[in-house]
Amino acid sequence: MVLAPREGRGRALPRGSFVAALLFLLTALCGAARADEATKPDPFADIATTTADIEARGVLALAVSGSPRAAPVIAALRDGKLFAWKWPRPDTPLFIKTDSGYVDARTGDTVDAPAPVNLRKVIVSDAVRGAIETAEGALDLFSQDPAARRKSAEALYQSADPGALALIDKALAEETDPAVTRVLREARAASLLKSDSGSEADRLAAVKELAARADLQTRNLLASLQGQPPTVASAVSSAINDIDHTLQLWGLAENVYYGISLGAVLLLAATGLAITFGVMGVINMAHGEIVMVGAYTTFVVQRLIAAFAPALDQFGLLFAIPAAFLVAGLLGVLIERTLIRFLYGRPLETLLATWGLSLILQQAVRSIFGPTNQDVSSPPWMSGALQLGGLTLTVNRLWIILFALLVLGALMAALRWGGLGRSIRAVTQNRRMAAAMGIRTPVIDALTFGLGSGIAGIAGVALSQIDNVSPNLGQNYIIDSFIVVVVGGVGNLWGTLLGAMILGIVDKFVEPFAGAVLAKILVLIFLILFIQRRPRGLFPLKGRVAEA
Amino acid sequence: MSDAAQAGSTLSGNSLLYLDGVTVSFDGFKALNELSLVLEPGEMRAVIGPNGAGKTTMMDVITGRTRPDTGRVVFGDNVDLTRLDEPAIARLGIGRKFQRPTVFEPLSVHDNLLLSLAGDRNPRFALWAKETPAERVRLDELLATIRLVDDRDRPAADLSHGQKQWLEIGMLLAQEPHLLLVDEPVAGMSDAETEETADLLREINKTRSVVVVEHDMAFVRALGVKVTVLHEGAVLAEGSIDAIQNDPRVIEVYLGR
Amino acid sequence: MFRDKLTTITLGCILGGALLLAALNLLTPGASAAHVPGFVISLVGKYLCYAILALAIDLVWGYAGILTLGHGAFFALGGYCMGMYLMREIGARGVYANPILPDFMVFIGWKELPWYWQGFNHFWFALPMTMLVPALLAFGFGWFAFRSRVSGVYLSIITQALTYALMLAFFRNDMGFGGNNGMTDFKDIVGIPLNSEATSAGLMLISAVVLAAAFLLARAMTRSRFGKVLIAVRDAESRTRFLGYRPESYKLVVWVLSAMIAGIGGALYVPQVGIINPSEFAPGNSIEAVIWVAVGGRGTLAGAILGAVLVNLGKTWLTSALPEVWLFAIGGLFILVTLLLPRGIIGLFAARSTTAGAEAEPGAAAAKSAAREIAG
Structure with a gap:
């Protein structure tokens, strides 16, 4: 849902220009043979191509070239005001459209307006957009803001352009911030290794400098080096080995993170089930559909806010959480009163009846909202990514991990200290005694089921951020949720936490070499063996009560 | 091998059922603690004890429902019941009557x-x-x-x-069956019915060995057989009903401190 | 022929009805009011296959208490075995005219027939496979699950997961079963073209005969001592253990047999509907089949057949007349049957004498005579 619109953007090439692009490609290929002789590639010519990669390379090259024309040309490209000749020409003219007419991109001189029919706008695809951001950063190498300077140094490192050596040296001389200095030194090392200058000792030092950086880009950079002296070449290959090793460790850490993140999703989906199935023993096959109702509540709340209080748009999710809890919770109470309560002690019948209920809920949502995915937006504070060493942590996943733990913690606290929680524990531990003490057990049953359903609704809010909001949302989670509750031990919330994390991490570790399907099958076999060894989960309830 | 086990192996020649140092623990709680018990062929034995003394667990171990952590359960000459499951043990000729009647x-x-x-x-x-x-x-x-x-x-x-x-x-x-295990047969029965049941068990005992687990002291007295008192998973005392009822340790356990 | 009326009625309905429909289809002129059109015949054939599946489910659910939510897997496996035979039977008449490889294999660039496709060009090989393959899966699964004493809802959920995993697996092209699209465009079966009315009627009649045979087999089994042990296991599993029975062996036998019946049902289904694809493994299908049994009456065999036919009649009508309503209807059916009609339609009519029995006290005299008999 969040990612979907992006798909189309890069392919915005109109069909009519396909022939033109093909023609251009032909001449570009012919030109490539000649380019070998030419010492300096022309960044302007690169930008004028229709191939996104070359265009992006040109943007970066222009930014680090130190040319005074860099800033206005890149800005024009970003704003869609940069135009190229529609048909291939050896001198590849580029024009910037201004309010009054056109200027030559290379010189900045005003030129006579070419006929618009001969011009085409230089297309900005996703890859180029990224390059523009980097390039605009590189232009900030001498800015007052250290963060901007650092970004700019990073851009220089990425381009590894031998031509930027002088620029980097100048910047290094002026730089005072140690963090920026480090990046500049790395950028210098990269440029140096790519250039023809520099002694063997300088090069060895440069390799050492880069080896410490240990990321995939550095590895690719090192691997692309050719024609180095033997000592340098061997240093490079050992540096590549070191980096591979480090990358492997980061890969491991990343898998664990993905596993935890999947585990958090499972935990969210399973926490409600841990109440209804784990504590009450009600097997609710419509649990997934209650999660789905929570996701649709999020969608409705966002629409309402957009319509009536657009100023609060950013905080839509915060309103959706209580709304989803209430809607799903009330639905749960309704289900318990009209259906579940007649089926206590008959688990197989409960299973069938709630399956029927799940079909009804799916069809109801499909009839009301339509069968297609609904677009639920993410607030800005949930998008983006954090860089932690070699790890990229997406912010929305981080929020979901945090949120899952918060929900679990709040539930535990409520069960331990809350008035309702005390009653729930009393009823589940000794129903008749609780009734004798004046607790109205039917009311507690309904509220307990409502609580579990409400938590499922909250899970729906979180899942709306990472999954498609469609009538089928719930089906994807129901089996996994049951497995989590069973593995964790029925009626034990700590077990649910551990079960979810184990399942998430195991899944992510098995998946790469076994494939998603086989991973699923392996998890199922694991489950059967697990139930055989520990029929009551990881943390069985103690004592004789559990024996019954 | 411990002394008790040594004694056991000599005894096993003529014992029907022999429990040797059986320990069962649930999450650290010892339901049976080094329990040893010998039943002669044709004997009827009453097993009593307060709640949680391990009576039902003992029956579970004999019938294969629970596997002990340590110890042996020898049936007849040299069949180790701890290696068998419920159906195998039932086929050997050990029948069990549960407290609540279960028919199909x-x-x-x-x-x-x-x-x-x-x-x-x-x-x-x-x-x-x-x-x-x-x-x-x-x-x-x-x-x-x-x-x-x-x-x-x-x-x-x-x-x-x-x-x-x-x-x-x-x-x-x-x-x-050669051996019949009976769990609280008179729970919820009237005095007359209790009396009848005691008669019945005595009759059954003429051809088969019987172990009766019971709470009801009057019933155990009516049976008039050797009594074993369990406490905290081990044998506290063994002997005739009169000896048991005068045993200060038994009184302590039953009547509290 | 049989002492109980229900069995006679059931057999009469299946065989008599099928014969009548086939005769009205083949022997009456198309314009006649009594003529039964071909689509009705293939629809009835489909229902009969569903009834075979329902019977298989009733055998394990009604008599052994195993609520299977994955029997569609055995049905689909049987169907796939038959589909493989029908694919090979196409031979060089496919789009790519390859005499050995089915079209979809040519399409994904395979050069050789995989080993597990060998032999499926023979009908005599494929037919037993439609039962053997489901039986093998059932045996492996059951051996693990029943020995582990997995039961109740846990078992149900694992059976659901089983068919779900198989669905995912069969969706993959590299499994060699046609991936997403499955297998279709069949031409003929043992040399007889599939697209003639007579073949449809013939297949429908065969389905009826197989259903009748499966019904009699299941009936004999449930009335044998084996069936009585099964019922004992269903209602008081641990009690049967203390009587010396191994419930897992009994469950395994009936589970494997049930899978074979489901497999043959699937094998008959595929030539009649002309296609088999992974969606047959969808967990929803299997659960829907369970509700057929519940509607008709669990543990009655005849009820399973009745339920399968009735629910599918309703489905055929609703999905064409009011497609939006179908899921509401089947969902509502699940709820209504479990809440209000736990013994199904058959149970509603077969009002067993439920007089609570004379409250005769066995009393002391019985005790004495018991004691005497033991002593003597």
Whole structure:
């Protein structure tokens, strides 16, 4: 849902220009043979191509070239005001459209307006957009803001352009911030290794400098080096080995993170089930559909806010959480009163009846909202990514991990200290005694089921951020949720936490070499063996009560 | 091997059931703690003890429902029951009567008894089995014994509570066990019924060994057999009912400090 | 022929009805009011296959208490075995005219027939496979699950997961079963073209005969001593253990047999509907089949057949007349049947004498006679 619109953007090439692009490609290929002789590639010519990669390379090259024309040309490209000749020409003219007419991109001189029919706008695809951001950063190498300077140094490192050596040296001389200095030194090392200058000792030092950086880009950079002296070449290959090793460790850490993140999703989906199935023993096959109702509540709340209080748009999710809890919770109470309560002690019948209920809920949502995915937006504070060493942590996943733990913690606290929680524990531990003490057990049953359903609704809010909001949302989670509750031990919330994390991490570790399907099958076999060894989960309830 | 076990192996020549240092723990709680007990062939033994003393766990261990952490349970000459599961132990001739009568409700009285008759328990046999004349004779005997001749074709679900109790006894007899384990047979019974049940058990004991687990002291007295007192998973005392009732440790356990 | 009326009625309906429909289809002129059109015949054939599946489910659910939510897997496996035969039977008449490889294999660039496709060009090989393959899966699964004493809802959920995993697996192209699209465009079966009315009627009649045979087999089994043990296991599993029975062996036998019946049902289904694809493994299908049994009456065999036919009649009508309503209807059916009609339609009519029995006290006399018999 969040990612979907992006798909189309890069392919915005109109069909009519396909022939033109093909023609251009032909001449570009012919030109490539000649380019070998030419010492300096022309960044302007690169930008004028229709191939996104070359265009992006040109943007970066222009930014680090130190040319005074860099800033206005890149800005024009970003704003869609940069135009190229529609048909291939050896001198590849580029024009910037201004309010009054056109200027030559290379010189900045005003030129006579070419006929618009001969011009085409230089297309900005996703890859180029990224390059523009980097390039605009590189232009900030001498800015007052250290963060901007650092970004700019990073851009220089990425381009590894031998031509930027002088620029980097100048910047290094002026730089005072140690963090920026480090990046500049790395950028210098990269440029140096790519250039023809520099002694063997300088090069060895440069390799050492880069080896410490240990990321995939550095590895690719090192691997692309050719024609180095033997000592340098061997240093490079050992540096590549070191980096591979480090990358492997980061890969491991990343898998664990993905596993935890999947585990958090499972935990969210399973926490409600841990109440209804784990504590009450009600097997609710419509649990997934209650999660789905929570996701649709999020969608409705966002629409309402957009319509009536657009100023609060950013905080839509915060309103959706209580709304989803209430809607799903009330639905749960309704289900318990009209259906579940007649089926206590008959688990197989409960299973069938709630399956029927799940079909009804799916069809109801499909009839009301339509069968297609609904677009639920993410607030800005949930998008983006954090860089932690070699790890990229997406912010929305981080929020979901945090949120899952918060929900679990709040539930535990409520069960331990809350008035309702005390009653729930009393009823589940000794129903008749609780009734004798004046607790109205039917009311507690309904509220307990409502609580579990409400938590499922909250899970729906979180899942709306990472999954498609469609009538089928719930089906994807129901089996996994049951497995989590069973593995964790029925009626034990700590077990649910551990079960979810184990399942998430195991899944992510098995998946790469076994494939998603086989991973699923392996998890199922694991489950059967697990139930055989520990029929009551990881943390069985103690004592004789559990024996019954 | 410990001294007790040494004594056991010499005893096992003429003991029917021999529990040797049996320990069972649930999450650190020891339900049975180094329990040792010897039952002679043809003996009837009453086992008493407060709640949680390990009586039911002991029955579970003997019938294979619970596997002990350590210790041996020897049946007859040298069969180690801890290596077998419930069906295997049942086929050896150990029958168990639960506190609550469990009969197969949708099946007729006749079928309940038929399934209980000693014989082949294999599915392959059951698929083709026809009722033999010998089986019919035996079933008629049993039906007469438990006074359900007229009810033979009624579903067990339609029987009264008392009739179900008898049907279950009939099923146990049909198994022809060497050893019968009986769990709280008189719970919820009137004094007269208790008396009858004691008579019945004494009669059964004429041909089979019996272990009775019971709370009811009057009933145990009526049985008039050797009594074993369990406490915290081990034998606290053993002897005649009079000796037991005068044992200060037993009084302490039963009446509290 | 049989002492109980229900069995006679059931057999009469299946065989008589099928014969009548086939005769009205083949022997009456198309314009006649009594003529039964071909689409009705293939629809009835489909229902009969569903009834075979329902019977298989009733055998394990009604008599052994195993609520299977994955029997569609055995049905689909049987169907796939038959589909493989029908694919090979196409031979060089496919789009790519390859005499050995089915079209979809040519399409994904395979050069050789995989080993597990060998032999499926023979009908005599494929037919037993439609039962053997489901039986093998059932045996492996059952051996693990029953020995582990997995039961109740846990078992149900694992059976659901089983069919779900198989669905995912069969969706993959590299499994060699046609991936997403499955297998279709069949031409003929044992040399007889599939697209003639007579073949449809013939297949429908065969389905009826197989259903009748499966019904009699299941009936004999449930009335044998084996069936009685099964019922005992269903209602009081641990009690049967203390009688010396191994419930897992009994469950395994009936489970494997049930899978074979489901497999043959699937094998008959595929030539009649002309296609088999992974959606047959969808968990929803299997659960829907369970509700057929519940509607008709669990543990009655005849009820399973009745339920399968009735629910599918309703489905055929609703999905064409009011497609939006179908899921509401089947969902509502699940709820209504479990809440209000736990013994199904058959149970509603077969009012068993439920007089609570004379409250005769066995009393002391019985105790004495019991004691005497033991002593003597």
